[in-house]
Amino acid sequence: MTKASIEAAQKKFGAVVEEQLKRVEEMKKSGAFIDYAKLSPVIIGICWGDGIGEFISRNAQEVLTHALKEEVKRGKIAFKEIKGLTIENRVKHKKAIPDDILEELKACHIILKGPTTTPQAGDPWPNIESANVAMRRALDLFANVRPVKIPREGVDWCFFRENTEGAYILGSKGFDVGEDLSVDFTVATEQGSERIIRMAFDYARKNNIDRVTVITKSNVIKTTDGRFSRAAKRIAKDYPAIECDEWYIDIMTAKLIDPARRKDFKVMVMPNLYGDILTDEAAQLQGGVGTAGSANIGTRWAMFEAIHGSAPRMVKEGRAQYADPSSMIRACAMLLRHIGYPQKAQDVEMALEVCGQFEKKVTITGRDTGATGGEYTKYILSWVDNPKLKSRWESEVFNVK
Numbered sequence: 001m002t003k004a005s006i007e008a009a010q011k012k013f014g015a016v017v018e019e020q021l022k023r024v025e026e027m028k029k030s031g032a033f034i035d036y037a038k039l040s041p042v043i044i045g046i047c048w049g050d051g052i053g054e055f056i057s058r059n060a061q062e063v064l065t066h067a068l069k070e071e072v073k074r075g076k077i078a079f080k081e082i083k084g085l086t087i088e089n090r091v092k093h094k095k096a097i098p099d100d101i102l103e104e105l106k107a108c109h110i111i112l113k114g115p116t117t118t119p120q121a122g123d124p125w126p127n128i129e130s131a132n133v134a135m136r137r138a139l140d141l142f143a144n145v146r147p148v149k150i151p152r153e154g155v156d157w158c159f160f161r162e163n164t165e166g167a168y169i170l171g172s173k174g175f176d177v178g179e180d181l182s183v184d185f186t187v188a189t190e191q192g193s194e195r196i197i198r199m200a201f202d203y204a205r206k207n208n209i210d211r212v213t214v215i216t217k218s219n220v221i222k223t224t225d226g227r228f229s230r231a232a233k234r235i236a237k238d239y240p241a242i243e244c245d246e247w248y249i250d251i252m253t254a255k256l257i258d259p260a261r262r263k264d265f266k267v268m269v270m271p272n273l274y275g276d277i278l279t280d281e282a283a284q285l286q287g288g289v290g291t292a293g294s295a296n297i298g299t300r301w302a303m304f305e306a307i308h309g310s311a312p313r314m315v316k317e318g319r320a321q322y323a324d325p326s327s328m329i330r331a332c333a334m335l336l337r338h339i340g341y342p343q344k345a346q347d348v349e350m351a352l353e354v355c356g357q358f359e360k361k362v363t364i365t366g367r368d369t370g371a372t373g374g375e376y377t378k379y380i381l382s383w384v385d386n387p388k389l390k391s392r393w394e395s396e397v398f399n400v401k
């Protein structure tokens with residue numbers, strides 16, 4: 001290894017530290033959460049994404065416009081279409097999010113975003129950064145909130161995944177040193193840890209949940225996870241009615257598939273990468289990653305999406321129209337709750353459960369053996385509008401045969 005390559009690495013590392021300290025200063029300045037009740041209109045941007053994204057986002061849009069038709073008429077809500085967050089356009093501009101698209105996103109208050117393709121080395125696309133990760137960072141969407149429910153088993157989880165730090169934030173800033181060494185970074189800040197942990201505790205308090213589980217690997221990843229764990233213990237003292245326990249990510253992945261124990265977990269908070277992995281596992285238990293939605297929340301903007309990717313394989317095999325829109329529709333329910341329509345949100349959620357877990361009159365298989373996303377959306381909407389929705393849902397959940 002030459003002295004020059006070590007010096008070059010030191011310089012790059014110095015730049016990374018400098019940039020992160022600047023981010024800490026920004027976080028210290030960040031203000032209170034936006035109040036949607038005071039905005040008129042609340043502007044909701046719909047971003048199609050690519051792959052199956054285009055298909056399932058249109059299905060989700062149908063549900064959202066249905067739920068908000070009165071508010072649109074009254075001028076309280078306005079929709080805006082944002083085109084161009086496609087892999088083709090991103091590659092053309094060699095940017096995770098082209099500048100003009102970022103401006104359009106910033107002009108909205110809320111974004112509903114379809115899955116976007118994230119290239120990796122060896123793909124036909126240049127290895128540009130993920131649009132999700134870039135958007136979370138650009139709009140400082142620090143909280144990734146992912147609920148997962150298995151009503152019949154009493155499982156009601158809410159995952160709070162840190163969304164702007166950890167192994168993700170600097171994934172694209174890693175570098176090779178000489179021929180044989182590669183370095184990536186992971187980062188935890190006091191401010192970044194505190195704001196996600198507080199959000200998890202506030203959610204627990206608001207929903208009368210008496211336990212928050214912190215997930216780390218702080219026995220091995222001592223510095224960054226160590227900070228996250230310390231911050232949690234400090235913050236927990238402000239919530240004396242809530243028990244705070246810490247679990248390591250490895251045993252946690254095992255406990256999620258332990259039917260005897262899993263329903264005891266309620267609110268879980270964790271650094272970025274662990275949250276990425278654990279929430280896919282949790283979603284699979286709920287019925288597949290196609291069934292889970294994800295909220296990305298910051299103080300000024302919030303973005304709602306599916307937890308899964310753009311499924312290029314489905315598109316290649318000509319099956320995109322059979323993609324399950326449930327994840328995006330669940331994201332719509334989260335969006336509705338976030339901007340102050342809890343009843344509308346609950347109706348959409350109950351309809352999703354009646355259709356996907358109980359009645360199953362129309363089923364979706366991802367192939368032509370099942371319904372198309374459009375047909376399935378119509379099925380869900382028929383339950384959203386059904387006056388028997390609540391009683392049907394309750395009888396299924398509470399009277400398990």
Ligand code: IPM
Pocket residue numbers: 118130132133276294306307308309
């Ligand atoms: C998710 C996805 C993203 C992530 C990808 C698409 C970059 O897996 O939202 O969980 O890793 O965060």
Ligand code: MG
Pocket residue numbers: 276277280307
């Ligand atoms: Mg993921």
